[in-house]
Amino acid sequence: MHETSYVIKPKLARPGRVPVTTCAWDHDGKRIAGGIGDGSIQVWSIKPGWGSRPDIHIEKSHSDDITGLKFSSDGNILLSRSFDGSLKVWDMRKTKEALKVFEDLPNNYGQTNIAFSPGENLFFTGTSVERESTVGGLLCFFDRANLELVSRVGISPSCSVVRCCWHPKLNQIFATVGDKNQGGTHILYDPTISERGALVCVARAPRKKSIDDFEAKPVIHNPHALPLFRDQPSRKRQREKVLKDPLKSHKPELPITGPGFGGRVGASQGSLLTQYLMKQGGMIKETWMEEDPREAILKYADAAAKDPKFIAPAYADTQPEPVFAKSDSEEEEK
CATH class of the missing domain: 2.40.10 (Thrombin, subunit H)
Incomplete structure (x- = not known):
């Protein structure tokens, strides 16, 4: 052939x-x-x-x-x-x-067809759902001899009827409905004149569940999904990933050797801001490691009492006189 x-x-x-x-x-x-x-x-x-x-x-x-x-x-x-x-x-x-x-047969789908009944006494087609219409998808049946509308059957309240078919042996009408989000098939039949097809599943009572019907869902382990079995990423890709990371690719700030700028203190004046400020205020001397801290503080007691600079003026009227305890150490008594 x-x-x-x-x-x-x-x-x-x-x-x-x-x-x-x-x-x-x-x-x-x-x-x-x-x-x-x-x-x-x-x-x-x-x-x-x-x-x-x-x-x-x-x-x-x-x-x-x-x-x-x-x-x-x-x-x-x-x-x-x-x-x-x-x-x-x-x-x-x-x-x-x-x-x-x-x-007046709305059609919004390129697959909408026409079909004949088995004896071709009728022909029918589906209609689409329009935006502002309250009528859903319909099957419209027409008489071939008189060329008149015989019946309109509602199939779906919200979806369009796209394609339809009248099966000659089963004597049942199949109509597909749907839109962009969902789809389905509706079957129209007469229990007295239809054969098999939908009657096979409709007439059968639902089977009762048995204990033997229980099936444990198998757990599928995909070895390539585990980190242990994954291929190591290439060094080149890792470097590119690090370069794109603003934190990892940030260059460390170099120490400043000059007087300092931009909120940073130069190394020549002391690397710590607190240390720098105390040096500038005359609070720290080079011999502070060898001095007794108690005596070093008491040296400024008279100056603080005569010329308070910061907190003391606010409490001058209510602040009690400070009484310093005598030293209990044996070294000071000597």
Whole structure:
């Protein structure tokens, strides 16, 4: 069996790049329909030399991109769904105008489709939820013979119905709903005429939990997640990381040999600020290590009493006279 590939180039009113937003085969596989980005529907029949020019060209079928096409099994009817919020029914024998147009069907998703019931007595599509609308996602069913809206079934209060399908064997309707944040599938069925499918799990009572059902969750140890098994980072990366760290890459301040500046005291005047200030005030002499501390302090007692500089003036009226204790050491008595 030989496989052959074909490339179909849609017919355009003016040269340019126009996307094909959707396409569909007919029931016999002898025709293919495409929804073109310029709003047209083009149908090609499979025959020698096909693909060069469409057999049916419906210009401006919709005012926006087409999201879904569906042939009837006899090939006489083509359904089209679009972003413009409409569903149109086309008779393939008369394509100048649509056989029927259904409006007010919001559509915000490029995957929104149309589907037939198993006997093709009905066709249906989903609707999208609009921002200010209080109606949720719906499935709208239409009668093929009378071309009328038969029923509107609410599927989701907050999510749009994107795609739908009526399974012929199970006789159940599947509708996918969702938006950018969530998604799900809803199944519509009749317990009397549906077979298997959703009935298999709905009719079955939930199984009671047994003690044997308990399973301890295994603890998985990933050796490469432990520091012991990790590869040592390269020296180059470590150096780059240290250089980016403002604390680690800070150069130590060099000692000042001059008089000092910027709040720092020069080494020539003493490295400690306290020591520097006491030297400048004459509080420290070079022989202070050899002097008796008690005598050194008492030398300034008279000067402090006559000319108090700091705290004493504030308490001059209330401060009691200081009484110094006599020395108890034997050395001073001698």
